[in-house]
Amino acid sequence: MKDEAGFSLLEVVISIAALTLISGFIIQMFIAALCLNRKAYNMDMGSNAAAQALETFKGGHMNAGKGVVTQYFDKNWNEIIVEQTGMNDAAYILTVSAVVESIRENDVYAAFNSNGGYVIGTEQARLYRLDAVVYERKENDEQERIAGLSTRKFLRAG
Numbered sequence: 001m002k003d004e005a006g007f008s009l010l011e012v013v014i015s016i017a018a019l020t021l022i023s024g025f026i027i028q029m030f031i032a033a034l035c036l037n038r039k040a041y042n043m044d045m046g047s048n049a050a051a052q053a054l055e056t057f058k059g060g061h062m063n064a065g066k067g068v069v070t071q072y073f074d075k076n077w078n079e080i081i082v083e084q085t086g087m088n089d090a091a092y093i094l095t096v097s098a099v100v101e102s103i104r105e106n107d108v109y110a111a112f113n114s115n116g117g118y119v120i121g122t123e124q125a126r127l128y129r130l131d132a133v134v135y136e137r138k139e140n141d142e143q144e145r146i147a148g149l150s151t152r153k154f155l156r157a158g
Contacts, residue, residue: 001022008104028102030077030090034156035042039146042092042146043084043146043147044078044112045092046134046136046147047134047135047149049073049077049092049094049147050094050096050132050134050147050148050149051132052055053069053071053094053096053132054096054130054151055130055132057069057096057098057128057130058130058151058154065143067097067098067099067100068095068096068098069094069095069096069097070093070094070095070096071094071096072089072090072092072093072094073090073091073093074089074090074091074092075092076093077092083151090137090143091136091137092134092135093134093135093137093143094132094133094134094148095132095133095135096130096131096132097129097130097131097132098111098128098129099128099129099130100128101130109123127153128134128151128153128154129150129152129153129154130150130151131148131149131151132148132149132150132152133145133147133148134147134148135147
């Protein structure tokens with residue numbers, strides 16, 4: 001009765017073991033891809049938030065009287081007000097620091113050329129350089145930098 005077709009028990013066990021090993025590696029790759037995708041998404045959203053904050057400042061809609069402006073975001077990148085919701089909801093922190101530079105005549109000409117010919121009088125303008133950094137809040141209030149942008153020097157009224 002050796003003519004019976006089919007697989008032996010040993011062959012089935014070896015096949016299942018091989019399938020389990022291969023499946024384990026594939027699942028690990030999916031998990032790693034998911035983590036990297038989330039990290040890339042957060043870096044992209046952080047860069048967008050930093051760029052928007054820099055453009056808001058450059059447009060004159062943000063005051064840097066203290067030199068540093070801080071914004072907080074929840075885990076879905078919605079801006080939150082920490083005074084209302086508390087710091088526990090803040091998953092991401094954006095800081096924009098404005099450094100006021102001294103104005104030299106060369107800087108005015110450089111700003112004139114980069115602004116397409118628009119000039120602000122030096123007596124009512126300041127020369128700024130902006131740095132924006134986005135941090136992700138970790139456990140125990142540790143922070144990991146996920147994005148950062150800087151501007152060149154530019155003139156802004158007042």
